[in-house]
Structures are given as C-alpha cells and as structure tokens.
Amino acid sequence: MQVEVVSREDYLSFIEKQPLGNFMQYPSWAEVKTEWKSDLLGWFDTEGQMAGCALVLYRKLPGLNKYLAYLPRGPVINWESKNIGEWFAPLFEFLRRRNVFSIKMEPPVVRAKWKTPTIKSYLKEVRDHGLKGKTFRDLGPDEVDARAEYVQQELTAMGWKKKEGEGGFSAIQPQYVFRLPLQGRTLDEIFAGFHSNWRRNVRKSEKQGVEVTEGGLEELPEFYDLLKVTAERDKFAVRSYSYFETMYKALKKEDPNRIRLYLARYENQLLASTLAIHSNGHTWYLYGASSNEMREKMPNHAIQWRMIQDAHELGAHTYDFRGISDALDESEPLYGLLRFKLGFGGEACELIGEWDYPLQPILHWAFDMYMKKR
Numbered sequence: 001m002q003v004e005v006v007s008r009e010d011y012l013s014f015i016e017k018q019p020l021g022n023f024m025q026y027p028s029w030a031e032v033k034t035e036w037k038s039d040l041l042g043w044f045d046t047e048g049q050m051a052g053c054a055l056v057l058y059r060k061l062p063g064l065n066k067y068l069a070y071l072p073r074g075p076v077i078n079w080e081s082k083n084i085g086e087w088f089a090p091l092f093e094f095l096r097r098r099n100v101f102s103i104k105m106e107p108p109v110v111r112a113k114w115k116t117p118t119i120k121s122y123l124k125e126v127r128d129h130g131l132k133g134k135t136f137r138d139l140g141p142d143e144v145d146a147r148a149e150y151v152q153q154e155l156t157a158m159g160w161k162k163k164e165g166e167g168g169f170s171a172i173q174p175q176y177v178f179r180l181p182l183q184g185r186t187l188d189e190i191f192a193g194f195h196s197n198w199r200r201n202v203r204k205s206e207k208q209g210v211e212v213t214e215g216g217l218e219e220l221p222e223f224y225d226l227l228k229v230t231a232e233r234d235k236f237a238v239r240s241y242s243y244f245e246t247m248y249k250a251l252k253k254e255d256p257n258r259i260r261l262y263l264a265r266y267e268n269q270l271l272a273s274t275l276a277i278h279s280n281g282h283t284w285y286l287y288g289a290s291s292n293e294m295r296e297k298m299p300n301h302a303i304q305w306r307m308i309q310d311a312h313e314l315g316a317h318t319y320d321f322r323g324i325s326d327a328l329d330e331s332e333p334l335y336g337l338l339r340f341k342l343g344f345g346g347e348a349c350e351l352i353g354e355w356d357y358p359l360q361p362i363l364h365w366a367f368d369m370y371m372k373k374r
Helices: 008-015 027-032 085-097 116-128 146-158 187-192 196-207 217-234 241-254 299-313 335-342 361-373
Strands: 002-005 037-044 050-060 067-071 100-105 110-115 161-163 176-181 211-215 259-266 269-279 282-290 318-323 347-351 354-358
Touching: 002 085, 008 027, 008 037, 008 050, 027 037, 027 050, 027 241, 037 085, 050 085, 085 100, 085 146, 100 361, 110 116, 110 146, 116 335, 146 161, 176 335, 187 196, 187 299, 196 299, 211 217, 211 299, 217 241, 217 259, 217 269, 217 282, 241 259, 241 269, 259 299, 269 299, 282 299, 299 318, 354 361
Parallel strands: 067 100, 282 318
Antiparallel strands: 002 037, 037 050, 050 067, 100 354, 110 347, 161 354, 176 318, 176 347, 211 259, 259 269, 269 282
C-alpha cells in the first residue's frame, strides 16, 4: 500500500462512494479551515487502485518547522481490515516527510449503541433511586461492535494513544452522538417513533402558523444574529460570521445539497434557524439557533421535523443530531441536550474517540503539556 497526494477530482470521485465518508473529510472542509494547511491523500494498492482517502489538516508549531496533522472523522479506509497496520505504515512515512511531529484522528467507527427505550428505562431507574453521576458506561449497550474493539486493540498495539474527553466530549469532536435511522422506514413510521409530546409539539407548531423554509446566503446573517442570542443564553462561544459565510459558500459550491440553511418564522419573525449538512447518505444537524421569544410555539421541533423530512427525501439512511454528553443524570448541565434529542426516537452511538500518534514523542509530550496548561 502506498499513500500519495491526489487531485481534487480523483478524491471526490472516490469518497462519494464510501459508506463512511464524512463531510469533514471532503475538500470543501479544508476551505472552511482557513487557519490550517491541507493535503488530499489517497491509498493505492499493489495494482494501483485507490483503496482509501484522507483529508489531512496541518497546524504549524510557532517558531518551529514542525506540524500537527489532524484527520477529522477520518481516515476513510477499510476499518474492517484484518491488518489495520498496513494502512498506517505508509501514512506515517508520508507525514514524516511533511515534518509532522504528531498525528490526531477521530476514526468514523462506532463501538456501541443504546436505543431510546433502553435509555429511557434506565433514566427512570436513576430518578426512582436517586442515583447520581451515572453515564452511558453504567448502562449496558444494546449493541457492541466486536470489530470496533479489535480496531482499538490494534491501534493501541501500534502505539496510538486514546484521548479520553471530558463528559463524553473529546477536545475536537464528540465521542457520543445521537442518530435517527431512516433507512427502510416511511416518514409516517419515523414520525410515529417520536415521543407523543414531540409529535404534539410538531403539530402544535404547524397549527399555530410557524413556517419552516430553506434559506440562502442572503439569510445567513439572520441565522448568525440568532446564533449569538443562543450563545449568550446558553453560555457558549461562537465563531465569527466570516467562518459561517466561508462554510456555506465552500460546501454549496462543492455540491448544492451539501449544506442547507433552515429558518422557522412566525408572522415574519425568526424563531429558530439551523444548518444541516448532507453527504454519503448521511445528514448532520450541524448548528442550531433559537430565539428567547415565543418558545411556546415549538419552532425547534418544527424545524427538526422539516430537516428529517428533507434528509429522507435526499435518500439519507441516517439523520445525525451530533453530539451528546455521556451523562445520564438530570442534574448534569448537558442533560437537556440529550432529552431533546431522545424525543425523536433514535439511538445514542459511542464512537471509538480521539487518538494521537507521536511521530516525535518528546515534542508530542511537550506540546501536550503546553495544551493542558492553557
């Protein structure tokens, strides 16, 4: 197996056919991450056929000609391979030539799943017995993928270091996500799987005149203004408007369906707005914003239902609500996020998380110590 830089055209032609292709592994994502350099890499077998790909982002260390390499939700390789090492040996060789001192990746590999009824039953038990500090690790999953366990063993044997995130959130991408399976289900069946209160809220929103539409670049400032309101209310940092403008333009140019902007209005007043991304039969709910006013009109339920309907129309097999905390405790600050997503009747998925490989161990250690002190 060999790794080399490939053209954008060849890269797109390959990744669009891959079941584990993720929007963060597309060329357009490199254009969004303007503060990073990047390479589009391809793995080639002995017959010269492309067998894998990866978008690699590079961040230069201040004052040194050394780089951190990052593969967001990648690489896109055969993670079911019996010999995982054969994929990484040529990658290490390539990245050493790029003066990389450390590699960070988040493989698109799911280790375990918990279905909504299982989670709800456990949450009732937690409430009834006054239990505190419980997490998904305390609840036996409905499904465990033995191949994911094997992958983790192989990565560890290779020298990769798993980085545990605080509260289920890794430093960059969440280890726990909430997904709604769509494949083989009609919209009626999907809607019937919502909690009864969620179905009622969707109908209430529609009945009261909340209208959800798809917007364009000209409406993006409205989304951003509402996002700032949400950030102030929920106490999180928000990126600059130029980041969202760059994202929207880059992804839209790559594929008209790659990114969509949704707006939920009541009598021309914007109550909620979201960004959704679609690729490889997978739709992600990426960002959401909501007003402090007229929350009783349930615009968030209406806008999610519209996004799910559009995902189904695009042929998506999965609607991804993205990150949740691992906490199964109502007193935890991020519990409300899980509760909202649970109402749509999907499943919590644990990915195998964030992994680091120190090509230069001493420099990697020094960098890690520096980041921990920040």
